[in-house]
Amino acid sequence: MIKVAVTGATGYAGGEVLRLLLSHPEVEVGALTAASTAGSRFGQHQPHLLPLADRIVAETTPETLAGHDVVFLALPHGASGAVAAQLPDDVLVIDCGADHRLESSQDWADYYGGEHAGTWPYGMPELITGSSRQRAALAGARRVAVPGCNVTAVTLGLQPAVAAGLVETTDLVAVLANGYSGAGKSLKTHLLASEGLGAALPYAVGGSHRHIPEIAQNLTKAGAPEVTISFTPTLVPMARGILATATARLAEGIDEAQVRAAYEDAYGDEPFLHLLPEGQWPTTAATLGANTAQIQVAVDERAGRLVTVTAIDNLVKGTAGAAVQSMNLALGLPETTGLTTIGVAP
Numbered sequence: 465m466i467k468v469a470v471t472g473a474t475g476y477a478g479g480e481v482l483r484l485l486l487s488h489p490e491v492e493v494g495a496l497t498a499a500s501t502a503g504s505r506f507g508q509h510q511p512h513l514l515p516l517a518d519r520i521v522a523e524t525t526p527e528t529l530a531g532h533d534v535v536f537l538a539l540p541h542g543a544s545g546a547v548a549a550q551l552p553d554d555v556l557v558i559d560c561g562a563d564h565r566l567e568s569s570q571d572w573a574d575y576y577g578g579e580h581a582g583t584w585p586y587g588m589p590e591l592i593t594g595s596s597r598q599r600a601a602l603a604g605a606r607r608v609a610v611p612g613c614n615v616t617a618v619t620l621g622l623q624p625a626v627a628a629g630l631v632e633t634t635d636l637v638a639v640l641a642n643g644y645s646g647a648g649k650s651l652k653t654h655l656l657a658s659e660g661l662g663a664a665l666p667y668a669v670g671g672s673h674r675h676i677p678e679i680a681q682n683l684t685k686a687g688a689p690e691v692t693i694s695f696t697p698t699l700v701p702m703a704r705g706i707l708a709t710a711t712a713r714l715a716e717g718i719d720e721a722q723v724r725a726a727y728e729d730a731y732g733d734e735p736f737l738h739l740l741p742e743g744q745w746p747t748t749a750a751t752l753g754a755n756t757a758q759i760q761v762a763v764d765e766r767a768g769r770l771v772t773v774t775a776i777d778n779l780v781k782g783t784a785g786a787a788v789q790s791m792n793l794a795l796g797l798p799e800t801t802g803l804t805t806i807g808v809a810p
């Protein structure tokens with residue numbers, strides 16, 4: 465069995481990693497670590513993970529993380545680098561946070577601030593990288609940086625069109641509806657139920673969201689010569705899920721049949737990516753609990769734009785599912801082990 469520790473185990477991302485690991489046939493769950501909750505009963509924080517309820521949350525130290533084959537980091541931004549530096553090189557470390565995703569230290573400084581911890585192989589197996597896919601870079605890896613959830617939705621929506629040269633990549637627009645769990649467990653005053661229930665709240669408006677350089681990094685890998693994207697997320701009253709509507713100006717003479725063919729080619733063999741039949745639109749509900757992305761495309765002829773709609777569960781395909789999928793690839797297990805395409809709608 466593969467012995468796995470999870471840091472940030474009491475948070476949303478750590479909890480979801482554990483939910484998936486509990487049904488992974490090759491995994492034994494080892495240490496559960498956190499910070500302020502160390503010493504408390506785990507079931508107090510994640511009451512839905514009954515098999516682990518009587519465990520005690522440990523501190524996040526080299527000692528508590530020793531003796532594991534895999535360590536998942538589900539910590540706030542900026543905390544992963546120091547923990548990872550204390551772990552042996554032969555341990556597989558999978559960072560759900562942003563610290564190791566960006567290749568440009570300037571992008572890190574501009575959008576996050578502070579010292580850049582470095583760049584690890586990127587945990588999006590389906591990312592188009594020239595004639596290959598990112599999964600090739602994950603085989604045998606011992607450090608993996610899991611993508612941001614918004615980034616996953618927008619990248620999966622746009623990359624087939626970008627890779628096939630069907631759109632102008634300096635005219636991209638993405639508007640997202642986001643569930644509250646994406647913001648993490650810690651209380652934020654603007655997320656009080658009295659303000660959030662029954663309201664849609666835009667945030668990080670005007671090009672300030674820290675996922676913008678990560679999207680640009682991905683679409684550049686997929687073949688974009690230059691990327692300019694207007695990105696606007698919106699909190700909506702649901703616990704989980706992202707519905708990303710991403711549009712792009714079409715290149716001259718491109719029609720809907722060419723667009724559909726590009727998406728069918730790109731995603732036809734992907735186990736977790738589903739281009740829906742024509743006329744059916746993605747909903748967040750259809751992806752909840754599953755490691756799937758549902759995608760649909762259309763051509764708006766009057767506007768001259770490609771319209772893509774992508775639904776994911778931010779905590780599964782957007783975080784924990786991608787993390788476990790990357791673990792499988794890194795360890796040489798079948799990529800789909802322990803991951804479901806079955807959702808929990810309604």
Ligand SMILES: NC(=O)C1=CN([C@@H]2O[C@H](COP(=O)(O)OP(=O)(O)OC[C@H]3O[C@@H](n4cnc5c(N)ncnc54)[C@H](OP(=O)(O)O)[C@@H]3O)[C@@H](O)[C@H]2O)C=CC1
Pocket residue numbers: 471472473474475476477478497498499500501502524538539540541543560561562611612613645646647648649650778779782783
């Ligand atoms: N929520 C989401 O949809 C997504 C989250 N992520 C990323 O995953 C990471 C965790 O996010 P999320 O689960 O939402 O956050 P939460 O606020 O829900 O949880 C944070 C966790 O980190 C622990 N923690 C905080 N500081 C430290 C520290 N210095 N050392 C050890 N443990 C610490 C907390 O422990 P304690 O409670 O004991 O203080 C808690 O278990 C973030 O980097 C986030 O960006 C990525 C994609 C999507």
Ligand SMILES: CC(=O)N[C@@H](CCC(=O)OP(=O)(O)O)C(=O)O
Pocket residue numbers: 560561562611612613614642643644645646647648697699
């Ligand atoms: C609703 C909400 O606040 N969502 C978060 C998503 C966080 C995430 O996916 O990713 P990181 O790991 O990069 O933080 C946001 O948009 O910032």
